[in-house]
Amino acid sequence: MAPQADLLPGTLDLLILKAVSLGPQHGYGVLLRIEQISGGALAIEQGALYPALYRLEHQGLLDTDWGASDNNRRAKFYRLTAAGRKRLKTESERWNRTALAINTALRAHEA
Numbered sequence: 001m002a003p004q005a006d007l008l009p010g011t012l013d014l015l016i017l018k019a020v021s022l023g024p025q026h027g028y029g030v031l032l033r034i035e036q037i038s039g040g041a042l043a044i045e046q047g048a049l050y051p052a053l054y055r056l057e058h059q060g061l062l063d064t065d066w067g068a069s070d071n072n073r074r075a076k077f078y079r080l081t082a083a084g085r086k087r088l089k090t091e092s093e094r095w096n097r098t099a100l101a102i103n104t105a106l107r108a109h110e111a
Helices: 012-021 027-037 046-058 082-106
Strands: 062-068 074-080
Touching: 012 027, 012 046, 012 062, 012 074, 012 082, 027 046, 027 074, 046 062, 046 074, 074 082
Parallel strands: none
Antiparallel strands: 062 074
16 A cells, blocks of 8 residues: 555545546545545545535536445435536646646756
């Protein structure tokens, strides 16, 4: 398991959109999927996850349907809307540009 990493401000929404882009998932499943796709390096707390899911749904980036979870409980399943796919693409590109710029700066050597 990878060492735990700090979640940077502004990245939770991006991670949620990415997790849901891999297939519809209920809230707790989104949390588990983020842990999985980060190799265990990112652990999202439920107290942060559910308000973010609510916010993304109300921004029109996620759509929901009710269904049964793996343990046969009623659960709200989230999936990306067209606007959510567009936002995921835009934010992913922005994040990658920022990460590249920071990585380039950190590799700089003293002259």
